[in-house]
Amino acid sequence: MSAGARVRLQGLKLAFGDMPAAEVDLDVEPGEIVVLLGPSGCGKSTILRALAGLLKPVAGLAEVDGRPVGDSDASCAMVFQEDALLPWRSAVRNVEYALKLRRVPRRERRRQAEDLLAQVGLEGFSDHLPGQLSGGMRQRVQLARTLATRPRVMLMDEPFGALDAQTRSEMQQLLVSVWEQYETTILFVTHDVDEALLLADRVVLLSPRPATVREVVGIPQPRRPGAQFEPEFTRRRYEILAAMGETPVPSALSIDTP
Numbered sequence: 142m143s144a145g146a147r148v149r150l151q152g153l154k155l156a157f158g159d160m161p162a163a164e165v166d167l168d169v170e171p172g173e174i175v176v177l178l179g180p181s182g183c184g185k186s187t188i189l190r191a192l193a194g195l196l197k198p199v200a201g202l203a204e205v206d207g208r209p210v211g212d213s214d215a216s217c218a219m220v221f222q223e224d225a226l227l228p229w230r231s232a233v234r235n236v237e238y239a240l241k242l243r244r245v246p247r248r249e250r251r252r253q254a255e256d257l258l259a260q261v262g263l264e265g266f267s268d269h270l271p272g273q274l275s276g277g278m279r280q281r282v283q284l285a286r287t288l289a290t291r292p293r294v295m296l297m298d299e300p301f302g303a304l305d306a307q308t309r310s311e312m313q314q315l316l317v318s319v320w321e322q323y324e325t326t327i328l329f330v331t332h333d334v335d336e337a338l339l340l341a342d343r344v345v346l347l348s349p350r351p352a353t354v355r356e357v358v359g360i361p362q363p364r365r366p367g368a369q370f371e372p373e374f375t376r377r378r379y380e381i382l383a384a385m386g387e388t389p390v391p392s393a394l395s396i397d398t399p
């Protein structure tokens with residue numbers, strides 16, 4: 142299966158006209174999950190878009206496996222919060238379409254698409270149109286379709302931001318199991334500190350716009366259900382919130398203060 146690619150951002154400067162959007166140095170190891178966390182509007186999505194080749198840097202380098210984005214053979218797949226499924230195609234035909242773009246022979250597409258849908262827990266829903274599926278199910282189809290492109294880097298822009306807490310947690314677990322299987326490199330944007338802690342090997346804290354790397358926090362994994370209730374998780378959570386200037390004052394400290 143597709144092992145992940147190395148991603149390197151070196152002195153990467155991004156701008157919209159005169160307005161600077163980001164200035165970033167960051168190395169991501171093959172198969173690593175790096176979460177970008179930062180204030181709204183700081184430039185997180187812009188960084189992902191540059192990596193997807195949708196925005197040309199003003200200066201610096203964005204490399205995938207040692208080659209500039211665009212020149213690289215390594216495929217970077219973007220996953221958005223709003224699913225980008227074709228509404229007139231059933232779940233299986235949406236996935237088949239990605240296989241077609243990869244030039245998988247027609248006779249193989251149906252079986253591979255069904256396998257991918259089964260991997261994301263959608264057995265029995267192949268013939269449903271996107272409009273007949275819940276938000277979480279549509280994100281599952283989107284994940285299956287993304288996997289069909291055999292991405293070596295997945296660029297995920299708040300993919301679970303619109304889901305309810307329970308569905309979001311299920312999708313996080315699913316993403317981890319898919320990542321363990323495919324060993325894809327993942328850059329993941331979120332506003333949610335708990336989501337960052339659960340998924341990341343490293344959390345990159347960005348400054349307000351233009352986004353620069355303020356701090357990188359390593360997260361000891363393995364990821365396991367219930368990890369969020371362990372003291373280490375709470376400590377990291379506090380460390381990240383403190384670095385973001387959002388430290389909650391523990392109630393014990395606020396008592397007896399003169």
Ligand SMILES: Nc1ncnc2c1ncn2[C@@H]1O[C@H](COP(=O)(O)OP(=O)(O)OP(=O)(O)O)[C@@H](O)[C@H]1O
Nearest residue numbers: 157162179180181182183184185186187188332350
């Ligand atoms: N196409 C564009 N043209 C001009 N300015 C833009 C464009 N896209 C984004 N911006 C601006 O660039 C800045 C960074 O936007 P970006 O969407 O990357 O932020 P973000 O950190 O992902 O925000 P959020 O967390 O709210 O999604 C913002 O000030 C935004 O208004």
